[in-house]
Amino acid sequence: MKRIGRFDKIGLEQFRNDWEELFAGSVMMRNMDIERIYASIRLPERENEDSAGYDFFSPVAFTLMPGESIRIPTGIRAEIRSGWALSLYPADVPGPWSGIWLSGAGIIDGSYSHSENGGHICVKLVNGTEEARMRSIECGGRILKGIFLRHGFTYDD
Numbered sequence: 001m002k003r004i005g006r007f008d009k010i011g012l013e014q015f016r017n018d019w020e021e022l023f024a025g026s027v028m029m030r031n032m033d034i035e036r037i038y039a040s041i042r043l044p045e046r047e048n049e050d051s052a053g054y055d056f057f058s059p060v061a062f063t064l065m066p067g068e069s070i071r072i073p074t075g076i077r078a079e080i081r082s083g084w085a086l087s088l089y090p091a092d093v094p095g096p097w098s099g100i101w102l103s104g105a106g107i108i109d110g111s112y113s114h115s116e117n118g119g120h121i122c123v124k125l126v127n128g129t130e131e132a133r134m135r136s137i138e139c140g141g142r143i144l145k146g147i148f149l150r151h152g153f154t155y156d157d
Contacts, residue, residue: 004148005080007043007054010120015041018073018120032060040139041075044146055091056121056144063136064127069103072143077119080110085151088123091142100125100135102144109151 010018016034037059044054059075078086088106103124113119123144127135137143 004084005078005086008077008079009038009041009043009075010077010118012038014118014120015073015075018117018122022071022073022122038075042140044076044144053089053145053147055142056088056146057140058137058143059139061137061139061141063134064100064125065134066127066129066131069124069126071122071124073120073122074144076121077113078108078121078146079113079119080108080148082110083150083152084148085109086146087149088121089145089147090125091145100127100143102126106144106146108146 009015012035015038019034019037041059042057044056046054056074056076058072060072062070062072064070080086086108088102088108090100090102103126106123108119108121125143129135
């Protein structure tokens with residue numbers, strides 16, 4: 001098995017800054033105990049040795065009505081070897097969690113870990129179900145699947 005990266009928690013101050021920026025308009029989310037949330041962040045992990053992807057876990061419980069979205073600061077950053085990228089997908093959880101989409105392409109490359117936010121992986125999730133059903137996730141519930149993929153460049157790059 002080729003080892004090409006690792007996950008770490010982002011620093012507490014960066015987590016706090018991103019949390020406050022993402023939830024500036026939400027009194028409920030703004031008033032949560034950020035240090036307690038930060039302490040409970042789980043690093044992504046594979047379910048078993050045959051799993052291709054790493055499960056990412058929500059640092060908070062939330063509910064989405066049809067058409068609603070939420071930005072989640074995961075508290076996670078990834079160090080990735082050159083020539084590889086981390087591709088993010090909605091968690092493949094059947095049942096009441098199905099129908100959640102990842103808004104945009106979730107591609108994390110090695111240069112992102114050195115960005116201004118320290119590589120903090122924040123994602124936007126959307127309840128894309130057509131039926132009028134809300135979707136809820138518990139704190140610590142799976143929200144994303146991350147798979148490391150090789151990538152290449154054009155001949156003239």
